[in-house]
Amino acid sequence: MSSHTGYHRAQVVERVDWTDELFSLRVSHTPLDFVAGQFTKLGLETADGELISRAYSLVNAPDTQNGHEFLITTVPQGKLSPSLQALVAGDSIWVGDSAHGDLTRAFVPEQTQDLWLLATGTGIGPFLSLLQGRQLAPRRIILVHGVRFARDLAYQALIHKLLNEYQGQLSYHPVVSREPVENTLQGRIPALIDSAALQDAAGVRMSPQHSFAMLCGNPDMIKDTIKSLQNQGLERYRQATGGNIIHERYW
Ligand SMILES: Cc1cc2nc3c(=O)[nH]c(=O)nc-3n(C[C@H](O)[C@H](O)[C@H](O)COP(=O)(O)OP(=O)(O)OC[C@H]3O[C@@H](n4cnc5c(N)ncnc54)[C@H](O)[C@@H]3O)c2cc1C
Ligand SMILES: NC(=O)c1ccc[n+]([C@@H]2O[C@H](COP(=O)([O-])OP(=O)(O)OC[C@H]3O[C@@H](n4cnc5c(N)ncnc54)[C@H](OP(=O)(O)O)[C@@H]3O)[C@@H](O)[C@H]2O)c1
Missing domain, CATH: 3.40.50.80 (Nucleotide-binding domain of ferredoxin-NADP reductase (FNR) module)
Incomplete structure (x- = not known):
């Protein structure tokens, strides 16, 4: 099984589609020390095992045990966001093991x-x-x-x-x-x-x-x-x- 330094593997629990290009992803719980208002990274592997990752803000509060949640818009020509939008429950995703940001x-x-x-x-x-x-x-x-x-x-x-x-x-x-x-x-x-x-x-x-x-x-x-x-x-x-x-x- 592959691993990526700085990331934990998680599964998509739920995708909620708000519009054709706006959706939320809830992923299974991974160890992540963050304070409310911060962002981490989400990543997906390409067919040859390369990880493509981008920053996404957490929507949930830190003390939830219900997994992590993200609100995402699809950038039509983007390298990652269209693939995130195609995920369904049970799919693998990589979640950063650290969080950053000053909106705290x-x-x-x-x-x-x-x-x-x-x-x-x-x-x-x-x-x-x-x-x-x-x-x-x-x-x-x-x-x-x-x-x-x-x-x-x-x-x-x-x-x-x-x-x-x-x-x-x-x-x-x-x-x-x-x-x-x-x-x-x-x-x-x-x-x-x-x-x-x-x-x-x-x-x-x-x-x-x-x-x-x-x-x-x-x-x-x-x-x-x-x-x-x-x-x-x-x-x-x-x-x-x-x-x-x-x-x-x-x-
Ligand atoms: C600190 C931080 C937190 C972020 N949190 C979120 C979040 O919670 N939800 C979210 O959807 N995105 C968030 N983003 C944007 C996200 O990291 C990606 O940039 C975005 O999903 C596009 O990635 P991509 O690989 O699909 O496009 P790419 O191939 O990386 O880029 C395509 C181009 O699209 C432009 N672009 C990037 N994001 C957007 C956007 N939202 N709308 C219009 N144009 C854009 C950029 O100019 C970029 O050069 C955050 C970015 C930062 C820096
Ligand atoms: N393919 C499509 O048709 C389509 C449709 C929607 C989204 N998208 C993709 O999704 C991305 C994000 O869309 P989004 O709607 O979430 O975000 P957005 O383009 O950032 O728009 C969100 C809001 O920000 C406003 N805004 C833009 N520039 C501003 C400024 N200088 N000052 C104040 N407000 C400003 C917009 O107003 P204005 O309406 O006046 O710009 C809009 O009300 C798009 O850039 C695009 O990549 C694609």
Whole structure:
């Protein structure tokens, strides 16, 4: 049996298809020391035994014994993601034995009163892990998910369960860019910050004194959203000086 340094072999337990190109994979439990919000690697062997692997964020909280879960979009010409989408229960997969990433509770300053979790596409994954880990202390948590179409709004049942559990501490704001949806913000996250439509929907103003933002997903969204947040007075987080914004680019 082959082995790959830095990986454990696992089996696919379940694949849930949200749309034609968006799916979740749950894989059997492997030893993986991670904190909520981090990513590890998933890999598949080619016919000649080469491992092709990429980074994927964990959606589950660290203390679950139910395997590890990932939310994945298929990049049509991609080397790995189309093969991940073809997996079915029982198939083998390689899971990294370490996890990394800064979208973790440790980076959220104690004085944070409002925590903005701003995601596009599969970038919502690490925020669902953080929320399920129930480690977030700020008075208000504002989860914002930007997608192209309403059908891309995955994990509605989990999000509604979390909204109940957080009892008013958490609010959820889907943002759909390519079709009008009743009672839903339309457009892109940075423009909605610039116009204050997002802050109005959340009922929270941003301020460098009490706001902290975590950004995840599309690199152009991250670039543009940082500018919009800076216009609100927020600054990128740096270890030496602190700040209000951390991010993780997916490509
Ligand atoms: C820290 C980190 C965490 C990540 N977590 C996730 C995750 O939870 N879920 C997830 O689906 N992906 C995630 N990604 C992206 C993932 O690692 C792969 O890059 C992606 O699945 C494409 O791999 P591929 O082999 O199919 O495409 P490749 O053959 O590697 O690349 C094709 C090209 O597609 C572009 N690309 C990569 N990802 C995307 C994307 N999502 N949308 C559009 N274009 C893209 C890149 O420009 C890349 O050059 C993460 C990436 C990083 C760096
Ligand atoms: N073959 C297909 O038809 C097809 C369809 C869907 C996805 N895909 C594949 O899946 C990948 C990921 O798709 P995805 O829908 O999850 O992610 P995505 O392309 O990152 O789009 C998610 C959301 O991010 C928004 N966005 C893009 N650039 C932004 C910016 N600069 N600032 C703020 N928001 C921005 C998009 O708005 P806009 O809508 O305004 O761009 C959309 O609302 C695609 O890149 C593609 O590879 C393919």
